[in-house]
Amino acid sequence: MVANKEELYYKCLDTVNRQIEKYQKEMDQIRESMENNDAHTDYDEDDSKGQLLGDFEKYAEYLDNSTKMKEKLSRIDKKHYTEQIDFGSVVETSENYYFISAALGKIVLDEGSTVYAISTDAPIYQEMKGKKAGESFTFNDKEHKILNVH
Numbered sequence: 195m196v197a198n199k200e201e202l203y204y205k206c207l208d209t210v211n212r213q214i215e216k217y218q219k220e221m222d223q224i225r226e227s228m229e230n231n232d233a234h235t236d237y238d239e240d241d242s243k244g245q246l247l248g249d250f251e252k253y254a255e256y257l258d259n260s261t262k263m264k265e266k267l268s269r270i271d272k273k274h275y276t277e278q279i280d281f282g283s284v285v286e287t288s289e290n291y292y293f294i295s296a297a298l299g300k301i302v303l304d305e306g307s308t309v310y311a312i313s314t315d316a317p318i319y320q321e322m323k324g325k326k327a328g329e330s331f332t333f334n335d336k337e338h339k340i341l342n343v344h
Contacts, residue, residue: 210264217257224250263296286342
C-alpha cells in the first residue's frame with residue numbers, strides 16, 4: 195500500500211493548491227460584486243454590502259489557513275523516514291493510514307487507498323506521537339496497533 199510518501203506529499207500539496215485557488219476565486223468574485231454595488235446605490239444595499247464583506251473576510255481566513263498548511267507541508271522532507279512517529283511520518287495502523295502533515299482530511303491515492311492527512315494538533319496524533327511500529331495507542335476508547343512507520 196502506502197509506502198510512497200512522495201506521492202502522498204504531492205497529493206496533499208495539490209489539495210492545498212486547489213483550496214487556495216478556490217478561495218482566491220471566491221474573494222475575486224466578492225470583490226467584483228462589491229465594486230459593482232458601489233456603482234449604484236439602493237436603500238437596502240448596506241445589508242448586501244455587509245453580507246459581501248462578511249463572506250470576503252470568511253474566505254480571506256480560509257485562504258490564510260490554506261496558505262499556512264502549504265507552508266507547513268513545504269517543511270516535510272519527502273525522502274526522510276523515521277522509526278518514531280513525528281511530523282512528516284506516514285503511519286500504518288490496524289485501522290487506517292495517517293500522514294502527519296496538515297489537517298487536510300481524507301486523501302485518496304492513485305491506486306485507490308485512503309490516507310488521512312492530519313496535523314500535529316490532531317488529538318489522535320497526540321496519542322501516537324513518538325511511538326514505533328509494534329506499539330499500540332488508545333484513541334476514542336479503541337486500541338490501535340501501529341503496523342508501520344515510514
